[in-house]
Amino acid sequence: MGTTxxxxxxxxxxxxxxxxxxxxxxxxxxxxxxxxxxxxxxSTTSSALFDDRRVEELSSGRxxxxxxxxxxxxxxxxxxxxxxxxxxxxxxxxxxxxxxRQGGGRTRTVALGPMNGRDRGxxxxxxxxxxxxxxxxxxxxxxAARSAGGAISQVQxxxxxxxxxxxxxNSDGLLAGDDQIRTRxxxxxxxxxxxxxxxxxxxxxxxxGFEVFDRYNVEDIARTAAVRALTKLSARPAPSGEVPxxxxxxxxxxxxxxxxxxxxxxxxxxxxxxVYTGQVGKLVASPLVTLVxxxxxxxxxxxxxxxxxxxxxxxxxxxxxxxxxxxxxxxxRARQExxxxxxxxxxxxxxxxxxxxxxxxYLLAGKENADEIVAQTPTGVYVTKLGGGQVNTATGDFVFGxxxxxxxxxxxxxxxxxxxxxxxxGPEVLRRIDAVANDFDMTPGTCGKDGQSVPVGCGQxxxxxxxxxxxxxx
Amino acid sequence: MTDLLTLATSxxxxxRPGESMEVYVTRGTENEVRAYEGAVESLTSAxxxxxxxxxxxxxxxxxxxxxxxxxxxxxxxxxIEAALSDARDNARYATPDPDVVLAVPDGQAAVDIDLWDDRxxxxxxxxxxxxxxxxxxxxxxxxxxxxxVSSADYSDARTEVALASTTGIRSTARRTTASVSVDAIAxxxxxxxxxxxxxxxxxxxxxxxxxxxxxxxxxxxxLLGARKAQSGRCTVIFDPRVVSTLLSxxxxxxxxxxxxxxxxxxxxxxxxVVAHPSVTLVxxxxxxxxxxxxxxxxxxxxxxxxxxxxxxxxxxxxxxTxxxxxxxxxxxxxxxxxxxxxxxxxxxxxxxxxxGTQGAEEIxxxxxxxxxxxxxTGMHSGVNPVSGDFxxxxxxxxxxxxxxxxxxxxxxxxSMLQRMLQSVVAIGSDVRWLPGVAAGQTLAIGDMQLSxxx
Numbered sequence: 013m014g015t016t017x018x019x020x021x022x023x024x025x026x027x028x029x030x031x032x033x034x035x036x037x038x039x040x041x042x043x044x045x046x047x048x049x050x051x052x053x054x055s056t057t058s059s060a061l062f063d064d065r066r067v068e069e070l071s072s073g074r075x076x077x078x079x080x081x082x083x084x085x086x087x088x089x090x091x092x093x094x095x096x097x098x099x100x101x102x103x104x105x106x107x108x109x110x111x112x113r114q115g116g117g118r119t120r121t122v123a124l125g126p127m128n129g130r131d132r133g134x135x136x137x138x139x140x141x142x143x144x145x146x147x148x149x150x151x152x153x154x155x156a157a158r159s160a161g162g163a164i165s166q167v168q169x170x171x172x173x174x175x176x177x178x179x180x181x182n183s184d185g186l187l188a189g190d191d192q193i194r195t196r197x198x199x200x201x202x203x204x205x206x207x208x209x210x211x212x213x214x215x216x217x218x219x220x221g222f223e224v225f226d227r228y229n230v231e232d233i234a235r236t237a238a239v240r241a242l243t244k245l246s247a248r249p250a251p252s253g254e255v256p257x258x259x260x261x262x263x264x265x266x267x268x269x270x271x272x273x274x275x276x277x278x279x280x281x282x283x284x285x286x287v288y289t290g291q292v293g294k295l296v297a298s299p300l301v302t303l304v305x306x307x308x309x310x311x312x313x314x315x316x317x318x319x320x321x322x323x324x325x326x327x328x329x330x331x332x333x334x335x336x337x338x339x340x341x342x343x344x345r346a347r348q349e350x351x352x353x354x355x356x357x358x359x360x361x362x363x364x365x366x367x368x369x370x371x372x373x374y375l376l377a378g379k380e381n382a383d384e385i386v387a388q389t390p391t392g393v394y395v396t397k398l399g400g401g402q403v404n405t406a407t408g409d410f411v412f413g414x415x416x417x418x419x420x421x422x423x424x425x426x427x428x429x430x431x432x433x434x435x436x437x438g439p440e441v442l443r444r445i446d447a448v449a450n451d452f453d454m455t456p457g458t459c460g461k462d463g464q465s466v467p468v469g470c471g472q473x474x475x476x477x478x479x480x481x482x483x484x485x486x
Numbered sequence: 487m488t489d490l491l492t493l494a495t496s497x498x499x500x501x502r503p504g505e506s507m508e509v510y511v512t513r514g515t516e517n518e519v520r521a522y523e524g525a526v527e528s529l530t531s532a533x534x535x536x537x538x539x540x541x542x543x544x545x546x547x548x549x550x551x552x553x554x555x556x557x558x559x560x561x562x563x564x565x566i567e568a569a570l571s572d573a574r575d576n577a578r579y580a581t582p583d584p585d586v587v588l589a590v591p592d593g594q595a596a597v598d599i600d601l602w603d604d605r606x607x608x609x610x611x612x613x614x615x616x617x618x619x620x621x622x623x624x625x626x627x628x629x630x631x632x633x634x635v636s637s638a639d640y641s642d643a644r645t646e647v648a649l650a651s652t653t654g655i656r657s658t659a660r661r662t663t664a665s666v667s668v669d670a671i672a673x674x675x676x677x678x679x680x681x682x683x684x685x686x687x688x689x690x691x692x693x694x695x696x697x698x699x700x701x702x703x704x705x706x707x708x709l710l711g712a713r714k715a716q717s718g719r720c721t722v723i724f725d726p727r728v729v730s731t732l733l734s735x736x737x738x739x740x741x742x743x744x745x746x747x748x749x750x751x752x753x754x755x756x757x758x759v760v761a762h763p764s765v766t767l768v769x770x771x772x773x774x775x776x777x778x779x780x781x782x783x784x785x786x787x788x789x790x791x792x793x794x795x796x797x798x799x800x801x802x803x804x805x806x807t808x809x810x811x812x813x814x815x816x817x818x819x820x821x822x823x824x825x826x827x828x829x830x831x832x833x834x835x836x837x838x839x840x841x842g843t844q845g846a847e848e849i850x851x852x853x854x855x856x857x858x859x860x861x862x863t864g865m866h867s868g869v870n871p872v873s874g875d876f877x878x879x880x881x882x883x884x885x886x887x888x889x890x891x892x893x894x895x896x897x898x899x900x901s902m903l904q905r906m907l908q909s910v911v912a913i914g915s916d917v918r919w920l921p922g923v924a925a926g927q928t929l930a931i932g933d934m935q936l937s938x939x940x
Contacts, residue, residue, distance in 0.1 A: 064747050066581035068553075072572040073827055075559035088528040094535065094560045110611075111529045143579045166748045202749055202872060209751060211872045250877075252900065252937040253717045283522070285636040285671060287678070365528060400867035402879070406636070406671050406680045409896050411879035413867030432877040433868030435898050435937075481714070483868065483877040483898025485935040 026179065026189075027052040028078070030124055032098050033181045036080070037122040040105035041183060043112040045084040047347075048105070048122075049182040051320060052078040052096065053362040056139065059172035062150035070143065079362040080104045083344065084112040092363045124181055128188035130317040130324065133310065135193045135221035138173030146171055149197070149230045156231035157201050160238035163245060165204035169234070172196045173222070180322035188322030193221045194313070194467060196456075197230060199237040205245035212240030213399075213415060217456035217467065219315040240397065240416050243428045250417065250432035250484025256392035257434065257477045258385055258420065262453025264398035265470025268303055269373050269459065270410040271403065271438035272296075276305075276330050277356070277368040278345040280405045287408040287439055288336060296336045297442035300378055300475075303331040305340055307355050307371030312469035313456030314371035321357035321366050328354045331442075342368045360464040370459060374471030378448025382474035385447045387423040393482060394418045394425050395434075400457075408438035432484040441477055449474035490648035491658050497539065497566060498650045505574075506542040506551070508588050508651040508785070511535070511561060512826050517611070518641040521618035529615070535561045536826035541573040542586060550582035557827040585811040588653045589785035594819065596781040596788040597772040601661035603689035606642045614640050614690060617666055621695045625668050625683075628703045631710065634671040636680075641665055642690065655786035663777075664690050665921070666698050672706035679712065679895075681705025682861075686777060686921050705860055709881060712893035714938040721856040721911055722899050722934045723849060723885060726918040728862050729839070730926030733767070736903060737834040737923055739871040740794050742805035742820075744832075746812040751874040751904055752800060760800045761907035766840035767795040769804060769820070776836030777921045784821040784830040792818050794834075795907075806832040837924035842913035846928040849912045851888035853930050858882045858890065859899060874903040897938040906931050 028036075033050055040048035054076040061069040077094040078101060089111030093104040150169045157167040176192040198215035214237040218224045259267065272288070280286035288296065297303070307325025309315055316325055321343040329337050341349075342357030345368060358369035386394060394417065401412030417429045454471035494509040501507040513535040520527045538557040545551045554577030556569040580586075622638035642664040649657045667684035683701030685694040724732065744750040752760065761767075771780045771789035780789050785807055793801050804820035805813065809832045822833035844852065863879035870876075877900040884891040901909070914928030 060579075066583055067579060068581070068583075069555055069829060070576035070579050071555040071557070071829070072569075072576060073557040073559075074565070074568070077559065086522070087526045090528060090530040090532075092532045092534075094562075107531050110531075111526055143576070147579055168747075204748065208874065209749070209872050211749075211870060244873075252898075252935050253940045280636075283636045284634050290675075363532060363534065365530065400864070402863040402867070404680055404863070406678050407895070409863075409879070409881075411864035411868065411898070413864055413877070431868070431870055431873070431875045432900060433864045433879055433898050435863075435879040435896055437896060481896065481898060481937050483879070483900045483935075483937045485877075485900045485902075 027054055027177065028096060028179060032101065034122045034124055036101045036105050037181060037183045038120045039102055040080055040082050040109050041120055043109045045082045045109065045112040047083040047183055049081045049180065050078055051362055052179040053176065055174060055176040057172065057174045058138065059170065060146055060150060062154055062169040064166065065154065067147055075361060077362045078104065080108045081365065082108045082112055087111050088344065088365065090365050122183045123185055124187040125185045126187065128318055128322060129190060132317050136223045137175065138193065138195060138222050139175065141222045149225065153199055153230040153234040157199055157234035157238040160235050161242045163203045163205050163242055164201055164238050166202040168200045170198045178320065180318065182322065186322045188318040190317035192219065192316055194219050195221060195224050197233060199234045201238045201241040203241035203245050207245055210241045210244035212237040214240065215456065217313045218311050219313060220311050244430060247428040247430045249486040250429040251393065251482055251486050252484045254479045254481050256389055257480045258389055258392060258394045259472065259475055260394065260396045261382060261449060261451035261472065261474040262455055263396050264412065265374055265455055265472045266398050266401050266412055266457055268375050268472060269370060269468065269470050270401040270412055271436065271441050272303065273370050273373045274403050275405045275408060275438060276339045278339045278341045279368045281339050282345055282348065286405045291336045292338065294336055295334050296439060297331050297334045298445040299334040300445055300448045301331055301334050301442055302329065302376040304329050304376060305370050305373045309372045309469065312372045312454055314468040319355050319357045320359045321353060323353040323355045323357060325355040325371060340368050340370065342366055358466050360466060364464050367462065369461065369466050370468050372454065372469030372471065374454065377450050377452035377473040380447050380449045382449040382451045385449055385474055385476050386420060386425060389420050389423060389476060392420040393429065394420050403438065410438055411435045429484065432482055434480050434482050436480045441480060444478040445475055446478050447476040490646055491650060491656060493561065494648045494650035497570060498652055500570065501652050504544050506544060506588050506652045508540045508649065508655065510538040510647065510649050510826055512645060512647045514643055514645040516643045517614060518639060519615050519618040521622040521638045524619060524623060526615055534559065537561060537566050537569055538826040539569050539573040540829060541577050542588065543577045545582045550584040551586045552577045552580035552582055553586045554580060555829050585808055587807060587811065588651050589655055589787050589807040589817060590653045591655060592787055592816065594788040594790060599772060599774045599779060599781050601688060601774065601779060603662045605689035605691050606644055606662040606664055609690045617690060617693065617695060621666050621668050621699060624695065625670050625699045625702055628699055629707055631672045631707050632670050632703055633673065636669045636671060638668045639666065649786040651786065657782040657786040659780060659782055662688050664688065664693060666693050666695050668698055668702045670702040670706045673710050677710055679706050679709035708883065709893045709895060712881060712895035714896050715857065715884060715894045715936060716939050717937050719933055720936050721853050721930055721932045723853060723856045723858045723928060723930045725860045726916060726926035726928060727920060728859055729929045730920040730922055730924045731865050733837045733839065733924035734922055735865065735869050735871055737837055740803055740834065742803040742813055742832045743809040745803050746809050749872045751872065755800050756802065758800055759798050761795055761798040762910040763798040764842065764913055765795055765798050765907060765910055767837060768793050768840065769834040769837050771835040773836055775919045776925065777919060778835040778923055780835060783819045784823040787817055787819045790819045792820065804832050804834055806830050834923050838917065839913055839927065841915045841917050841927055843915055844912055845916050846914055849914055849928050849930055850885050853885065853911060854888050856885040856930065857894065857899065857936055858885050876901050876903050876906060897936055900935045900937065909933050
């Protein structure tokens with residue numbers, strides 16, 4: 013079913029011809045500057061929403077344009093345009109160049125190298141799938157969710173896909189392209205009981221085409237969301253105060269994304285706005301912690317062929333056996349420090365400046381058995397699903413919300429708990445991890461930073477934190 | 487703007503027999519300057535535009551109509567044509583629905599409000615750059631305990647919108663915004679605290695950089711030495727900025743769309759006491775002081791003043807055209823949309839909690855002992871507008887004997903939104919109009935659970 017393509021289709025990625033790129037990159041340096049860059053993007057999205065038992069909205073969108081950046085010392089000028097003609101690009105280049113004040117502008121020529129790209133495998137283009145086939149998935153999920161229990165009072169199913177073609181060229185001669193296909197499917201259920209309304213949410217999000225549904229069953233996603241809402245109808249208020257927490261594998265890699273990931277981004281480090289500034293080589297976590305950020309993991313939500321500055325993604329070890337090994341870098345911050353980018357330069361769209369961003373961030377699995385970790389926890393809270401989170405990188409304080417959690421009593425998982433936030437301090441929590449199991453799993457998420465959203469993956473095995481403050485009411 | 491309306495109308499005119507169509511077009515210009523260490527770190531200047539098309543295939547009598555939507559980030563005629571074709575195709579697959587209709591002019595006249603200031607365009611870029619650089623310098627120099635200013639920004643935007651439909655809607659709007667904001671870091675490696683300050687207006691001339699700087703510095707420095715507090719039940723006094731965010735969450739439960747779909751804890755409670763008698767909550771987008779003030783809603787109907795909660799009694803919800811039909815009522819002129827790439831939904835724009843008579847200091851004095859919360863985290867992960875569960879990370883100061891005492895961090899405050907509305911102790915007179923959909927003022931809420939040290 014559908015059209016399959018093998019990525020990269022380099023010729024297809026030529027949103028702008030090479031000779032035009034070379035002239036625009038040279039013109040952008042007319043007033044001086046160290047580096048000019050063109051980032052061109054053509055993205056198409058489609059989404060379908062099944063809500064309140066009907067196909068409520070089918071939506072299609074297209075966004076196409078280029079962002080032009082001029083770096084002059086520590087200053088960056090940026091302008092973007094939806095006009096990909098040479099005249100449009102030249103106008104944006106002139107606007108971006110206005111920050112170059114050091115002079116030294118001279119007529120340059122820019123010679124672009126060969127196209128960088130990566131073999132991304134074969135994908136089924138979502139745009140080639142009949143809309144009726146997508147809608148059938150929504151109907152099936154709605155039926156599965158409603159049949160999970162009579163108390164399910166409302167179901168919303170959403171399906172969306174994006175194809176994002178990018179082309180990056182800079183005055184150092186870099187030329188790179190990528191064709192990113194992402195597919196997302198989510199179910200939100202409301203259950204209505206004597207104790208009021210409860211919600212359950214589950215989402216599948218992969219950097220894959222429609223073939224993802226060959227391996228993932230939408231009924232399973234729907235039932236997971238429905239059971240989550242139903243279970244909470246009998247939930248009691250979460251405890252208040254510091255408690256041991258066992259996080260189920262794949263429930264909450266966002267903990268590491270928030271607790272330390274953001275603090276390891278070089279833009280925060282360079283401005284001394286992170287608790288991890290100056291900590292390389294030091295023990296910053298329990299020896300059980302090895303944390304990796306890896307944009308190369310095929311299919312995961314934070315995967316890509318080249319980053320939004322044309323650099324290859326990499327498997328970057330950030331913390332190894334508890335010792336901080338390195339930060340994450342984009343091109344700008346790497347140049348300032350005279351090193352290479354780690355493939356973490358990302359941006360929401362051509363209308364945004366790139367910055368240091370995570371990709372797929374995960375804690376490597378340990379050796380213990382997940383059930384035994386629970387059994388060896390006399391009292392605590394077992395968290396099976398985390399919602400969103402937030403961190404202050406300068407202080408390390410972070411929160412994240414539980415959307416499915418249970419009490420642990422005498423080493424057994426007992427009563428479900430109502431939603432609450434957990435609060436902790438990144439460095440402290442990393443030191444309090446005293447058990448890591450072997451049941452690793454990943455979850456997708458959307459990371460927001462400085463007003464820009466990008467898709468990321470998070471992962472972790474079942475693990476225990478000896479104490480985190482849980483913000484319940486009991 | 488007349489050219490935008492002409493463009494929108496020309497697309498609407500392409501509707502075929504049996505089709506209804508609404509076209510939203512927008513165009514804007516933005517500038518953003520970030521200063522760091524006395525120089526420009528980044529300067530962004532950009533023009534953008536886009537179109538959103540809702541197309542309805544009218545069904546046979548009694549069977550309902552089908553809606554399709556498409557958008558594009560361009561006003562290029564060929565791109566608009568492709569979007570129209572996509573919207574038409576998308577509509578074929580929707581479920582026929584008798585409630586899917588476009589807004590029809592309802593006779594309510596729009597209030598004439600001026601949200602445009604030419605000084606956003608006429609102010610030289612160098613002057614805007616100077617605002618950011620001066621703000622950074624002033625913040626660094628304001629207090630020896632400030633060790634870093636991680637960002638100091640100036641930004642502005644000019645936006646024009648036109649909306650036309652086959653049902654007779656013709657509306658245009660334009661607005662300017664300008665803001666400065668600064669993030670300050672106080673203390674040393676052993677004890678770091680942060681504070682953000684900002685000022686917003688319709689032009690650079692409206693901005694109070696000094697206020698922004700003092701706010702950032704005060705918020706960062708007064709938290710130095712903060713520790714966890716003891717767990718227990720207490721009164722919590724929320725800062726105006728937190729209250730604005732809190733009201734925006736309450737607003738999502740007051741959306742008629744959430745109500746008709748059974749996703750609001752307010753559903754079925756019209757006429758009931760849902761809050762303390764001191765609580766009157768009004769959404770009035772025609773108040774030009776509101777950041778998101780507007781003459782027309784996102785479907786082109788006149789915005790109006792809606793009293794949602796009056797003396798603690800739930801009076802009404804806000805509706806757009808479709809959710810109103812589902813609820814068998816009329817639109818309250820409350821359609822909102824997230825730009826050209828979004829479709830309208832029901833929402834608030836300009837919430838104001840009717841102010842009380844006490845200022846912040848008087849509230850502190852009258853409450854005596856409380857936790858004062860200056861900022862919260864996790865408002866979107868720990869607050870559920872469907873169930874009402876409320877649990878957020880908080881930092882601030884203890885209030886003892888009516889005055890600020892020791893600073894507090896890494897605690898949570900929790901309750902249920904339903905209970906919090908009933909437990910209002912004091913509503914401040916110190917209204918501050920803030921970016922977002924709600925104004926804020928000091929607000930004291932009793933009997934909340936503070937989680938910190940055991």
